[in-house]
Amino acid sequence: MxxxxxxxxxxxxxxxxxxxxxxxxxxxxxxxxxxxxxxxxxxxxxxxxxxxxxxxxxxxxxxxxxxxxxxxxxxxxxxxxxxxxxxxxxxxxxxxxxxxxxxxxxxxxxxxxxxxxxxxxxxxxxxxxxxxxxxxxxxxxxxxxxxxxxxxxxxxxxxxxxxxxxxxxxxxxxxxxxxxxxxxxxxxxxxPAIVQLKLHAPWLKAVNGVKWQGQVCYNRNGKCLRTEKGEILFTEYGISGPPVLQLGRLASRQHKNDTVKIDLFPTWGMEQIQAEVYTRLQSNPQKPADFSLVGLLHKKMIPVLLKEAGVDKVGKPSSEITEKEIKNLIYLLKEWEIGVSGTLSWQHAQxxxxxxxxxxxxxxxxxxxxxxxxxxxxxxxxxxxxxxxxxxxxxxxxxxxxxxxxxxxx
Ligand SMILES: Cc1cc2nc3c(=O)[nH]c(=O)nc-3n(C[C@H](O)[C@H](O)[C@H](O)COP(=O)(O)OP(=O)(O)OC[C@H]3O[C@@H](n4cnc5c(N)ncnc54)[C@H](O)[C@@H]3O)c2cc1C
The missing domain is CATH 3.50.50.60 (FAD/NAD(P)-binding domain)
Structure with missing residues (x-):
C-alpha cells in the first residue's frame, strides 16, 4: 500500500x-x-x-x-x-x-x-x-x-x-x-552520556544504598577534568546520583587508570576534619574504633573506610589505631580515590x-x-x-x- x-x-x-x-x-x-x-x-x-x-x-x-x-x-x-x-x-x-x-x-x-x-x-x-x-x-x-x-x-x-x-x-x-x-x-x-559510573572496588556491596552529600572529581593522568557536587549514591556497581551522572560522558570515553576522587566533606577544611577525627579517636581510647566514628560517617561506610586506611580489625580500641592509619583515614575523607571501570549501558543512560x-x-x-x-x-x-x-x-x-x-x- x-x-x-x-x-x-x-x-x-x-x-x-x-x-x-x-x-x-x-x-x-x-x-x-x-x-x-x-x-x-x-x-x-x-x-x-x-x-x-x-x-x-x-x-x-x-x-x-x-x-x-x-x-x-x-x-x-x-x-x-x-x-x-x-x-x-x-x-x-x-x-x-x-x-x-x-x-x-x-x-x-x-x-x-x-x-x-x-x-x-x-x-x-x-x-x-x-x-x-x-x-x-x-x-x-x-x-x-x-x-x-x-x-x-x-x-x-x-x-x-x-x-x-x-x-x-x-x-x-x-x-x-x-x-x-x-x-x-x-x-x-x-x-552514553548522563550515565552512572562503574568503579573498581571490592567493598561496593558493603556501601550499597548509601547517599552522601559530597564532591566528585573525575581524574585522568593525575589531572582533575571535571568536579561536581551533590548527592552521591553508592551502589553495587559503583556510584550514581546527579553529580556522578554529569561525569558519565568522561567515563564513557574512559582511559586506563581513570579515577574519581570523592571529597566526603567538601564544606570542611583540612584542619577541621583533622581535629574532628583526632578528637573522636583519641579522647576515649577504650571505645571501639568503628564506634568512635558513628555520628560522623554513615555506619555502612565506617568499616570500609577504616579498612581502606589500613586498619585490620575495625572494632579494636581506638587507642590501637596508629598515627599512620589516622592520617590515611583523614586523607580518605577528603580524597577517596577509586578506579573507574566504565559506565552502565544504553538502557541506563539518559x-x-x-x-x-x-x-x-x-x-x-x-x-x-x-x-x-x-x-x-x-x-x-x-x-x-x-x-x-x-x-x-x-x-x-x-x-x-x-x-x-x-x-x-x-
Ligand atoms: C530516564 C531519562 C530521563 C531524562 N530526563 C531528562 C530531563 O529531566 N531533562 C532533559 O532535558 N532531558 C532528559 N532526558 C533526555 C531527553 O529525554 C532526550 O534528550 C529527548 O527526549 C530527546 O528527544 P528526541 O526527540 O531527540 O528523541 P526521543 O525523545 O528519544 O524520541 C525519539 C522517538 O523516535 C522513535 N523512533 C526511533 N527510531 C524510529 C524509527 N526508525 N521509526 C519510527 N520511530 C522511531 C522512538 O521510539 C522515540 O519515540 C532524559 C532521558 C531519559 C532516558
Missing amino acids: KKSEPIIVIGGGASGMMAALEAARCGAKVAILEKEKRIGKKLLATGNGRCNFSNIDPDLRYYHGEDLRLAESVLKQISAEEVLRIFHQLGITHKIEEAGKVYPYSDQGSAVLDVLRYEIEMQNINILTETKAVSIHKKKDYFMIKTNKDELIEAKKVILATGGKAGSQFGADGSGYQLAQSLGHRLVDPF VTAGGIDTREIHSSGLESQLISGLYLTGEVLDTDGDCGGYNLHWAWCTGLLAGRQAASFL
Whole structure:
C-alpha cells in the first residue's frame, strides 16, 4: 500500500512532537511515524517523573559535541523565554529550581505529554504508531519511506527525529543513524552520556544504598577534568546520583587508570576534619574504633573506610589505631580515590553523545546540507547537553526550527 503526506516526522519523541506541531501551526499537513505504541513515552520518565523540560540559562557551555556551531546558532535563534511561552500557551505553568532547572508547576511530567498530545490532536496531525521507518530514499523531489509494515509512504519533506540510543526501553534504538547514513550523512560514534559510573572496588556491596552529600572529581593522568557536587549514591556497581551522572560522558570515553576522587566533606577544611577525627579517636581510647566514628560517617561506610586506611580489625580500641592509619583515614575523607571501570549501558543512560555530524546541517532550519527537504532534530544530532533540562530544551528548539522551515517551503 502506498500513502502520501506532505511532511513526515519520523519519531514521536520530544523533538518530533514539537516539529510536527510547529509545521502544522504554520499550515502544513503532517504525519508522525512512531515505532512504539504511543508517542512521547520517554517524556514520562524524564526528571524522575517530574520532567525537567528546560533551563532558564541554556548557555553553550552546557552542551557538547565535535562542532558546536550549530548548537550556538540554534540557541541564539530560540530563547528560553520562547520555549517557556510556548509551553505556557499549551497549558504548562512552570517553576524554576536550583541551577535554573525548569519543571511544570504541577510537578507532573505527564502534564507536558498531555498538553502536547492534546494540541497534536487539535492540529489534526496524523499519528501512525507501531510504525517504524526501516528505509528511506530520495527520488527527484520527494522521499519514499518504507515501514516495518511493508508500507511505502511518500513525503515531500522528512523530519528525522528518531533520537539516539540512550533510554533504549523507551524506543531509542539508533535506527535513525542508519536512515541518515543511508542518505550520505556521517555518524560521529555514539556513546552514553548522563550515565552512572562503574568503579573498581571490592567493598561496593558493603556501601550499597548509601547517599552522601559530597564532591566528585573525575581524574585522568593525575589531572582533575571535571568536579561536581551533590548527592552521591553508592551502589553495587559503583556510584550514581546527579553529580556522578554529569561525569558519565568522561567515563564513557574512559582511559586506563581513570579515577574519581570523592571529597566526603567538601564544606570542611583540612584542619577541621583533622581535629574532628583526632578528637573522636583519641579522647576515649577504650571505645571501639568503628564506634568512635558513628555520628560522623554513615555506619555502612565506617568499616570500609577504616579498612581502606589500613586498619585490620575495625572494632579494636581506638587507642590501637596508629598515627599512620589516622592520617590515611583523614586523607580518605577528603580524597577517596577509586578506579573507574566504565559506565552502565544504553538502557541506563539518559542521553547519547555523538550522532549525526552537525557540520552537515544548515543552522537556520536544521535542513540537511546533503539532501534538500530532509531535516534532523534533537538527540539524533551530535549535540548533547548536561543534566539540567538542556537536552529537552535542545529537542524543543531544534523541533521548532525544523517544523517552521519544513512548512515554509511546501
Ligand atoms: C530516564 C531519562 C530521563 C531524562 N530526563 C531528562 C530531563 O529531566 N531533562 C532533559 O532535558 N532531558 C532528559 N532526558 C533526555 C531527553 O529525554 C532526550 O534528550 C529527548 O527526549 C530527546 O528527544 P528526541 O526527540 O531527540 O528523541 P526521543 O525523545 O528519544 O524520541 C525519539 C522517538 O523516535 C522513535 N523512533 C526511533 N527510531 C524510529 C524509527 N526508525 N521509526 C519510527 N520511530 C522511531 C522512538 O521510539 C522515540 O519515540 C532524559 C532521558 C531519559 C532516558
